[in-house]
Amino acid sequence: MSQASTVNHLSAAEAEIRDFVGLLNLDNSLNQRLDCILSISELNEFLLVLSSSLACALIPHEQATRPAKILLASGINEYGTSWRILQCPGGPFVLQLICQNRCFALWRQEC
Helix, strand or coil: CCHHHHHHHHHHHHHHHHHHHHHHHHCHHHHHHHHHCCCHHHHHHHHHHCCCCEEEEEECHHHHHCCCCCEEEEEECCCCCEEEEEECCCCCEEEEEECCCCEEEEEECCC
16 A cells, blocks of 8 residues: 555544544534443444444443543543543554443454
């Protein structure tokens, strides 16, 4: 893969994650649904309903709140959901969400 296609690919991955954050900022019902999710299967169903291609994992609160090496953006939406976008060194862009019951990591799954 050329360097130019890698940059475009990463930009598309970051854009997909930022679009997901934008969706959460616009629709509080999505935040309410996230707060009810307790398992990885429920999180996968949630993403499927949204037609999202993002992969996901449940993560410990400690992981979601430790200082990030490469923090790109962070915030708290009107519903009170904390989020941050980070880039793993040499790896993907990751969205971490801190909800009432669980913390989640979302990223664009590579082929």
